[in-house]
Amino acid sequence: MPRPHRLAARLCAAALMLGALLVPQTATAATTTTACPGIFAHGGYPTGPQAWERDRIRQPNNPAALRDYRSMGAVGVEADLQLTRDGTKAVMWHNDTTTALTGSGAHVNTLWWNTGWDRLNGRTIEVGPYRGERVYTLRQYLDAVHGLDMVPLIEIRSPARQSLLHSDSTIRNRAWAEVLDPISERIDRQEIMLYTHNDAIRPELLARAQAAGLGHVVSYGSHRPVWPDTVPWEEPPPSATGNHPAWQAALDKAPRRMATSWPAQMRDWMKGRCG
Secondary structure (H helix, E strand, O other): OOOHHHHHHHHHHHHHHHHHHHHHHHHHHHHOOOOOOEEEEOOOOOOOOOHHHHOOOOOOOOHHHHHHHHHOOEEEEEEEEEEOHHHOOEEEOOOOEOOOEOOOOOEHHHOOOOOOOOOOOOOEEOOOOOOOOEOEEHHHHHHHHHHOOOEEEEEEOHHHHHHHOOOOHHHHHHHHHHHHHHHHHHOOOOOOEEEOOOOOHHHHHHHHHHHOOOHHHHOOOOOOOEOOOOOOOOOOOOOOHHHHHHHHHHHOOOOOEEEEOOHHHHHHHHEOOEO
């Protein structure tokens, strides 16, 4: 029979060995926790007929909206770029027309920015949570995004083809300069992403961006957010609950970033699911 002091020593050694075995397992469990992706906010736009009549202009195209979405946990936003008449000014606005803005009704690409009685500069939003906010130029917008330490994913809207693909090379080149020069001036200090859904604009965008040394701004990869929302947006906003299965399926793939029209709800949903 072992002496008492030898038995105690053996028990102590066994305890140390057990502790050594348990520590790596605990550490491994901690390191396998899925990292939470950065949330990109996308202001919802209604679906169906006459959607513009129900739209509340929630798109993150102005500083007030940016501050709101930042407070909801968003690290980035999906924003919208239009060009005024003949590509003379790149502006941040989602809709093709001035619906929901003060002043006369018109297509944005038929207006001058700072000239004429119906100019776009100075008009303000008439509906929704950002009532009273105005339309901003791309340069102003990029500075506002940078000040909030957010990342913009900017969509060139289809009406911009009026100047970006114009038969007059002077108009065409000026329009592309309006889009790309503000980005070139700021790309060393902030991340900026640019894209379009328009099939006619896309090849010219890729060629012009690469020629300007901005190929990475239009490139696709893991830095681009995934878009898992499945619930159509409407006004008033519907519940985000129906998105949860798609959010989980996306999260299971460990994306770097996820975009949604429900940023605050996605932030709360992620709690306990990633770290």
